[in-house]
Amino acid sequence: MIYEFKTKKVPSLSQVGGKAKALIETTKAGFDVPEGFVLSVEFFDSWIREIKSTEQWKLFLASPTKEKCDELKIRASKLKFNDAQKKAILRELAALSDSTVFAVRSSSPEEDLEDASFAGQYDTILGVTHNKLESAISEVFTSMLDTRVVEYKKLNNIPIDNPRIAIIVQKQIASDVSGIAFSLNPSNNCYDEAMINASFGLGETIVSGQVTPDTYIVEKVKKQIIDKKIMEKSFGLWLKGDGGTIEKDNKEPKAQALSDGRILMVAELAAKCEAHYGKPMDIEWAIEKGKLYLLQSRPITTYLPLFPELITKPGEEKYLYVDAMGLTQGFTESMSVLGLEIWAEMVDVAKGGTMPKGIDGGIVSIHGRQYIHVSNIAKGLGVRGAKKMFQSYDGPTRRAFESLDLKEYLPAKKTKKMKTVIGAMLKMALRLGPGVIKASLLDHKKVRDRYIKISHESKRELRSELSTSTPFDQSMHESLSYFERIIGSAGIIMGGMSSLAKLKKLFKGEDVEDLVVSLGMDLEGNPTSAMGHYMYRLACYDEVKKTRSGKEFARRISDRNYSAEFLEDYDRYMALFGSRGFKEIDIASPRSYEDPSEFFNQLSHINTSRNNIQDVKERRKKAYNQLLEKARKGGFERQFIKHAAKYQETFGYREDPKFVYVMAVDRLRRLALKIGNRFVNEGRLEAKEQIFDLTSAQIVKAQKDKSLNLMKARRENLELYKLVEHVKDWPNIIDSRGKIIRAIRVGEEGDIIGDPIAPGIVRGKAKVLHGPYEKPLELGEILVTKATEPAWTPIFVNAAGVVLEVGGPLQHGAIIAREYGIPCVSGVYNAQSIIKDGDMLEVNGSSGIVKIIEQKT
Numbered sequence: 138m139i140y141e142f143k144t145k146k147v148p149s150l151s152q153v154g155g156k157a158k159a160l161i162e163t164t165k166a167g168f169d170v171p172e173g174f175v176l177s178v179e180f181f182d183s184w185i186r187e188i189k190s191t192e193q194w195k196l197f198l199a200s201p202t203k204e205k206c207d208e209l210k211i212r213a214s215k216l217k218f219n220d221a222q223k224k225a226i227l228r229e230l231a232a233l234s235d236s237t238v239f240a241v242r243s244s245s246p247e248e249d250l251e252d253a254s255f256a257g258q259y260d261t262i263l264g265v266t267h268n269k270l271e272s273a274i275s276e277v278f279t280s281m282l283d284t285r286v287v288e289y290k291k292l293n294n295i296p297i298d299n300p301r302i303a304i305i306v307q308k309q310i311a312s313d314v315s316g317i318a319f320s321l322n323p324s325n326n327c328y329d330e331a332m333i334n335a336s337f338g339l340g341e342t343i344v345s346g347q348v349t350p351d352t353y354i355v356e357k358v359k360k361q362i363i364d365k366k367i368m369e370k371s372f373g374l375w376l377k378g379d380g381g382t383i384e385k386d387n388k389e390p391k392a393q394a395l396s397d398g399r400i401l402m403v404a405e406l407a408a409k410c411e412a413h414y415g416k417p418m419d420i421e422w423a424i425e426k427g428k429l430y431l432l433q434s435r436p437i438t439t440y441l442p443l444f445p446e447l448i449t450k451p452g453e454e455k456y457l458y459v460d461a462m463g464l465t466q467g468f469t470e471s472m473s474v475l476g477l478e479i480w481a482e483m484v485d486v487a488k489g490g491t492m493p494k495g496i497d498g499g500i501v502s503i504h505g506r507q508y509i510h511v512s513n514i515a516k517g518l519g520v521r522g523a524k525k526m527f528q529s530y531d532g533p534t535r536r537a538f539e540s541l542d543l544k545e546y547l548p549a550k551k552t553k554k555m556k557t558v559i560g561a562m563l564k565m566a567l568r569l570g571p572g573v574i575k576a577s578l579l580d581h582k583k584v585r586d587r588y589i590k591i592s593h594e595s596k597r598e599l600r601s602e603l604s605t606s607t608p609f610d611q612s613m614h615e616s617l618s619y620f621e622r623i624i625g626s627a628g629i630i631m632g633g634m635s636s637l638a639k640l641k642k643l644f645k646g647e648d649v650e651d652l653v654v655s656l657g658m659d660l661e662g663n664p665t666s667a668m669g670h671y672m673y674r675l676a677c678y679d680e681v682k683k684t685r686s687g688k689e690f691a692r693r694i695s696d697r698n699y700s701a702e703f704l705e706d707y708d709r710y711m712a713l714f715g716s717r718g719f720k721e722i723d724i725a726s727p728r729s730y731e732d733p734s735e736f737f738n739q740l741s742h743i744n745t746s747r748n749n750i751q752d753v754k755e756r757r758k759k760a761y762n763q764l765l766e767k768a769r770k771g772g773f774e775r776q777f778i779k780h781a782a783k784y785q786e787t788f789g790y791r792e793d794p795k796f797v798y799v800m801a802v803d804r805l806r807r808l809a810l811k812i813g814n815r816f817v818n819e820g821r822l823e824a825k826e827q828i829f830d831l832t833s834a835q836i837v838k839a840q841k842d843k844s845l846n847l848m849k850a851r852r853e854n855l856e857l858y859k860l861v862e863h864v865k866d867w868p869n870i871i872d873s874r875g876k877i878i879r880a881i882r883v884g885e886e887g888d889i890i891g892d893p894i895a896p897g898i899v900r901g902k903a904k905v906l907h908g909p910y911e912k913p914l915e916l917g918e919i920l921v922t923k924a925t926e927p928a929w930t931p932i933f934v935n936a937a938g939v940v941l942e943v944g945g946p947l948q949h950g951a952i953i954a955r956e957y958g959i960p961c962v963s964g965v966y967n968a969q970s971i972i973k974d975g976d977m978l979e980v981n982g983s984s985g986i987v988k989i990i991e992q993k994t
Contacts, residue, residue: 471505
């Protein structure tokens with residue numbers, strides 16, 4: 138029932154909780170831990186049984202309100218030790234050397250875990266003397282029934298009907314200085330840096346937030362203090378000789394709490410704890426009469442782990458990575474195993490060998506994530522070439538690169554794969570060059586029409602079905618060949634980009650950037666824009682407006698119980714755009730045609746009475762006429778007409794190659810689900826969708842060999858997905874020692890600074906969305922989100938303005954904002970946290986400034 142810290146066998150976490158278990162483990166490992174013991178969960182069994190037999194417990198389970206929690210706590214506070222419990226505690230106290238004052242704290246089996254810390258939820262009693270020990274234990278025990286603990290459990294999906302607690306009784310250290318230390322730097326995730334907080338007296342003033350402590354950053358490899366913030370620590374909490382604690386003013390509140398030597402000593406202790414547990418640790422420490430003690434240790438629950446393949450050892454070469462998913466694709470969730478493999482193949486085709494695959498190349502695709510290996514690219518292309526490559530990315534990413542010395546991340550040697558990059562770039566130039574030259578200098582319409590012909594042929598073929606008897610990898614390469622073919626004809630798009638550059642040059646210094654951007658609104662050939670128009674058309678049908686639910690819509694579609702006109706339009710839409718959906722580049726993602734109920738949800742969010750689609754062409758025409766008039770006055774009318782025509786007749790196709798890829802993915806999805814269904818019928822998978830957790834090689838092998846254990850292969854493939862399943866906010870730039878690189882831009886007071894994407898100034902109430910259909914975006918509201926992809930297109934129809942955390946001018950959200958003429962600012966770091974639903978915003982898409990005019994109260 139009771140375990141000394143010096144016990145030979147470490148008890149289970151379920152018996153003593155994570156905090157006490159760590160104290161026993163670190164004592165056993167030789168750390169200087171103040172002596173003590175733990176009253177196990179079993180020790181309190183009789184108390185728990187008595188609580189559960191009460192009327193208050195029944196009322197609490199029926200309605201776990203604060204009032205019911207308080208009533209239950211009052212009942213629990215009346216519990217007393219029985220004779221056996223008293224004798225056991227007295228026996229343990231006698232075994233302690235000279236301890237007269239104790240710290241009494243909780244150690245719940247649910248506390249200080251890697252996915253739930255319960256930080257500050259349970260009570261801690263300091264300076265407890267022998268005669269007050271029972272009441273202190275009772276107080277800590279009762280705190281597990283506090284409303285804050287109950288609410289935390291509910292928030293983290295932890296059952297509230299089985300409360301458990303163990304309680305630590307530990308010698309109280311009369312510390313001169315105390316604090317907290319992290320074995321990595323939580324402010325930037327760097328594994329090579331330790332962060333230390335320190336203040337005078339007991340550490341409770343830091344934990345409770347009563348005092349702002351000093352902060353020291355230590356580079357652990359070099360054992361150097363790299364930063365200090367010395368704060369004014371006006372008072373401290375001190376241990377009284379006869380028990381209890383007392384607050385006293387500090388005589389030198391601005392003095393450095395720890396000497397430099399002791400800073401390094403605490404950093405070393407944190408590093409030793411990390412080495413012992415093999416994971417980043419958060420520790421509490423104290424110094425009494427010059428001796429450093431370890432008071433607590435627990436895993437850091439909020440850090441970002443790197444995949445083993447990306448990590449380099451401390452003190453060795455460091456590499457820099459850019460997470461490509463959020464920056465380029467508009468979502469940050471990890472892709473499926475098969476989805477990432479297919480996407481990586483596509484990227485390789487699109488880049489033509491200029492960004493070789495693999496950890497020794499330019500693109501690393503592992504465990505659902507895709508990274509750009511900046512270090513290898515910088516070594517292959519030179520630092521200047523690497524920085525230039527990221528100029529089209531969003532503002533925070535560009536500024537982060539500007540703040541970096543890339544030479545710090547240069548490998549000593551260029552890899553074999555990176556030695557082939559220059560040659561691959563020349564080959565790509567030769568492949569695309571003729572089309573670009575023809576589009577720029579000759580008849581761009583012929584080049585465009587050839588592209589359209591190839592695109593239509595590819596899409597027609599991609600609507601056909603594949604055979605399940607063909608090895609899956611062959612079907613994969615055959616489907617991707619259509620994307621490869623269309624990429625070879627995509628010079629027309631680069632021709633459009635060239636004309637846009639010439640238009641900007643013609644009007645340089647004229648302050649007409651907004652008008653030039655408006656020329657590109659709603660251009661012919663953009664499949665995402667066309668999809669938005671078609672969805673608007675479907676949403677306008679009265680019979681759709683009268684449909685009450687997605688379930689009704691799906692049933693009527695299945696029964697063909699709508700008008701022939703609507704069904705013809707619906708079928709046409711699905712034939713053209715049914716392959717699209719949320720996270721559409723991932724083969725594991727459902728498509729529009731698979732879920733009519735969800736498709737209805739998207740239609741129902743479109744405001745058909747007034748939206749951004751209705752007048753966008755007129756606004757584009759108006760911009761054209763204004764520019765034409767300026768061109769006439771400037772004497773370059775013919776040049777303007779020529780380049781405006783080329784731009785408007787070609788640049789709209791820039792999203793078409795990706796759409797062809799999405800259709801190829803959908804074709805492979807249909808095939809994979811058929812094969813997956815066969816594997817289910819053979820008893821090799823539990824659900825057909827689990828095929829997306831396999832590689833193409835495993836699928837091919839399974840097609841031939843029925844003895845292959847697919848569930849085992851699937852589990853192994855997903856093992857490292859678990860490492861990052863808790864990560865919600867993926868950083869854009871990170872190095873191989875876990876350091877997250879950010880550059881924050883500062884504007885005038887009240888300004889939120891981003892990058893101008895689509896011109897115009899608008900005011901409206903903010904609607905913060907983490908997913909496209911999380912809640913309705915009403916007409917006139919301003920969309921605030923991390924990033925978007927094509928599945929968000931219907932949302933833009935209602936948006937008065939758009940604020941994005943990530944994404945450059947060619948990211949989906951930026952493109953659609955320009956297409957629909959919606960003022961848009963991107964690169965607004967942490968926008969979803971800074972801005973709240975209902976805040977009145979002013980979005981200036983021309984200057985890149987967002988202002989919170991009025992906060993919702």
